Amino acid sequence: MKKIAVFASGNGSNFQVIAEEFPVEFVFSDHRDAYVLERAEKLGVLSYAFELKEFENKADYEVALVELLEEHQIDLVCLAGYMKIVGPTLLATYEGRIINIHPAYLPEFPGAQGIEDAWNAGVTESGVTIHWVDSGVDTGKVIKQVRVPRLADDTIESFEARIHEAEYKLYPEVIRELLYK
Numbered sequence: 001m002k003k004i005a006v007f008a009s010g011n012g013s014n015f016q017v018i019a020e021e022f023p024v025e026f027v028f029s030d031h032r033d034a035y036v037l038e039r040a041e042k043l044g045v046l047s048y049a050f051e052l053k054e055f056e057n058k059a060d061y062e063v064a065l066v067e068l069l070e071e072h073q074i075d076l077v078c079l080a081g082y083m084k085i086v087g088p089t090l091l092a093t094y095e096g097r098i099i100n101i102h103p104a105y106l107p108e109f110p111g112a113q114g115i116e117d118a119w120n121a122g123v124t125e126s127g128v129t130i131h132w133v134d135s136g137v138d139t140g141k142v143i144k145q146v147r148v149p150r151l152a153d154d155t156i157e158s159f160e161a162r163i164h165e166a167e168y169k170l171y172p173e174v175i176r177e178l179l180y181k
C-alpha cells in the first residue's frame, strides 16, 4: 500500500476530498489553528502541526518534516494549499515525490493569487494544474491540467467555486494515476 501525506496551511477542502478516497497516513499543517486539523480529526486522520517560527531557521523546520516523512515511510507528498515554498532541505530527500495543486492553468498565473489574478486579467478561461514540485514557485513539470471556463455571468465567487470543483476532481485523478495504476 502506497503511503500519502498531505500538507495544508488552512481550509483543507482538497485534503478532505483526498482523504475521503485514499488512505492518508497523515496531514501536516504549518499553522496550529488551521481548519484542516479539525477536518482531519473528524475523518480520523492522524495530524501534525508545527510552525516555522518555532525553529531557528527553515532548514531545521524542514528537517523535522523529513523526519516525519521518513518515520511514516511516505511515498507521495501532496501539497494542497500549503502556503510555503518547499526549501532545499525537503527537496534534497523528497524531490520527485512531492506534487502540488495550483488553481490556474500553469504557466499562466503562478503564485499565491492564481484565481484573483486570472479574474483580474479578464480571461475567458483559466484552469487547474497538478505539477511536480521543484525549487521555484509553481514551476515544476506539469502532470495534468484542465481548463475551466469563466462564464459571462460569473462573479469571482462563482468562478472560484467552479475552479475548486475542478480541483476536487483532478487531484484524486492524478493520485489514482500515480499510485494505483
Ligand code: GRF
Pocket (backbone or CB within 6 Å): 008, 009, 010, 011, 012, 013, 014, 015, 080, 081, 082, 101, 102, 103, 167
Ligand atoms: C486551492 O485552491 C489550491 O489550489 C491552492 O490553495 C487552495 C487550497 O484550498 N494551492 P483548500 O485548503 O484545499 O480548501
